[in-house]
Amino acid sequence: MPDSDRQTPPGPRFDWQADLRLITEAAREAGKVAMAHFGQSPEVWWKNEGRSPVSAADYAANRILEEILRHARPNYGWLSEETDDDPARLSCDTLFVIDPIDGTRAFLAGKDTWCVSVAVVYKGAPVAGILVAPSLGEEFTATIDGPARRNGQDIAVSTAGIEDSLKLASAQDMVASFSPVLRPRIERVEHIPSLAYRLALVADGRIDATLVKKSSHDWDLAAADLILARAGGGITDLDGQPLVYNREEVTHPVLCAASAELLPALLKNISRIPRS
Known part of the structure; x- marks a missing residue:
């Protein structure tokens, strides 16, 4: 969800x-x-x-x-x-x-x-x-x-769809995990050191999506997660499950963030990334 x-x-x-x-x-x-x-x-x-x-x-x-x-x-x-x-x-x-x-x-x-x-x-x-x-x-x-x-x-997320060119903020090795059909349409943007700010850029449509490496923390994500959701987007694990906060363990697996419409299609096009 x-x-x-x-x-x-x-x-x-x-x-x-x-x-x-x-x-x-x-x-x-x-x-x-x-x-x-x-x-x-x-x-x-x-x-x-x-x-x-x-x-x-x-x-x-x-x-x-x-x-x-x-x-x-x-x-x-x-x-x-x-x-x-x-x-x-x-x-x-x-x-x-x-x-x-x-x-x-x-x-x-x-x-x-x-x-x-x-x-x-x-x-x-x-x-x-x-x-x-x-x-x-x-x-x-x-x-x-x-x-x-x-x-x-x-603000609102981008309207880009899976068939469009996509601006993606992620490390090169993670971009390589997308299907060969999708990869040629991905424009990898310059590294954004703050994960929270990167998610905010997805929320206001300046970038279309991001992949997040494993071991991000509650404090990196909670505020930006909500901002992205209220802008029409979402961030989930690779099984499409939303994040739960204030657990004993505060780290998270590999995540993907995009508009609510784009996110499921991106998840279907990801392979070869360890899920935890």
């Missing part, structure tokens, strides 16, 4: 617009904090056995998000890339899912394609989300019961 087919989660009626206003305020403040470090060579450490950089900017942005959000919603759970995971989140129906700087490598290299990603997740599904890309002057927002917007204007 594509994410665009998701309906408002069952249960009491919540004011997700109020949560969107809250996370928008927090993400903007975190963006300001990050921008104060941008281009200033912040201190860098390495995690995940030296494979992933984290900077003083990431930690500073995370702190301001915690201060604002946890004070405003003390009953919500918390999952952030830059906070030690607390298993207590698993007992929370509602939680914040945070990446203080998605695209840290781009940030440290002085490239503009990074963003602050904040989502509210309710019973495994994102219900409010924002991406703030301060260096680009862009904000993407959505709630489960409202439109996807970029800088306040409604």
Whole structure:
């Protein structure tokens, strides 16, 4: 089931617009904090056995998000890339899912394609989300019961079909996994370091689709997943299953994102990619 087919989660009626206003305020403040470090060579450490950089900017942005959000919603759970995971989140129906700087490598290299990603997740599904890309002057927002917007204007996915030329954001080895019939019509776009921002570009139609390598995390995906869904798209695993958030395991297998119409056809044309 594509994410665009998701309906408002069952249960009491919540004011997700109020949560969107809250996370928008927090993400903007975190963006300001990050921008104060941008281009200033912040201190860098390495995690995940030296494979992933984290900077003083990431930690500073995370702190301001915690201060604002946890004070405003003390009953919500918390999952952030830059906070030690607390298993207590698993007992929370509602939680914040945070990446203080998605695209840290781009940030440290002085490239503009990074963003602050904040989502509210309710019973495994994102219900409010924002991406703030301060260096680009862009904000993407959505709630489960409202439109996807970029800088306040409604956005929609591309109308490209499987028979058209397709702009695809993925590594070359993943493009090679498509069927020989489809491959000649694929135009591979330049690498976009922030996964969240890449999905936002699918949501507003600047690219048609993307393949995502395995081991992406909840915090890379939750806000962008919702924005893409409300723009008429979806992101699923290679079996067409939508993502579930706030599980014990927060990583995901190989994923594909596109418009709701294009996504099933792309999935039928993929082969040779390990599914986990």
